[in-house]
Amino acid sequence: NAEKEDLAVPLPTGWTKDSLEKVVLFGTHASPCTAKVRALFNLAGVPYERRFGKAPGSYTKFPVVFVNERQINDSFIIYKALAPVLFGKAYSEDDLRLEELITYGLLLACEKEAFGNVENMKRWSSVAGLRDVTGFLVRNLAPLSLAKKTADRVAERYPDLKSPVEYCQDLKHALDARGTPFFAGDKAGALDASAYGALCVWHAGGEESMEFAKEAVTQSGLDPWFARTKAAIPSVFDLQGWWPFYT
16 A cells, blocks of 8 residues: 555455564664554564565565555554554544644654754664664764755645644544543553554653654643553553674
8 A cells, every 4th residue: 555545445344453473564663654653562562574675576665564464554544454453443534633643743843843953863773772883873864854844845745734732632632532541541552552652752751852742742631641641551661683783
């Protein structure tokens, strides 16, 4: 499937979490879209293999997931397809609206903010596990070239993007309207993993958290939800693979 395009053949309706015999995730450790999918699998308690970079084939972006030999591209479609498999309930129309807001709004607004700032890039390189010589090069050279170009491309492609705090405010309003601790109810679910995953690379904790992300979560009133969801989703930033190709 192309980005934002449904699977040509839907996953079997009888699949459950226990049906997934082999799950493989292609991506990189500090990719926010990949972290978003790791959050989904970690919350659901699904064993999965992590591989670095793009998947074989014509689709050039990541994340890409293979479940029981079925390929699913794009984190939006990954969540839409796997939510009923992992949590026994398909996304509602309102859930899909919020998933789209997270994937094509909040996440992109955070990328634009993060990659347009040298200090943020330094924190991102630390989250990525890039230290020593590689970390020095990323922190001191990449911010002056690649990062700004990435931020500019996002701004040009999505000129109507709002700020991260505005998207967080939208999420807080939606959470308040549901009247539950989590978007999924009394326990964290797929939509909680999505929103947390979109934020956690930028709000990783301690000195690695970026000011714009901390402010967005705090000013919107999402701090309590963020803390609850973080506690429910372990090990999103556990490094796997070999330096510097962490997954």
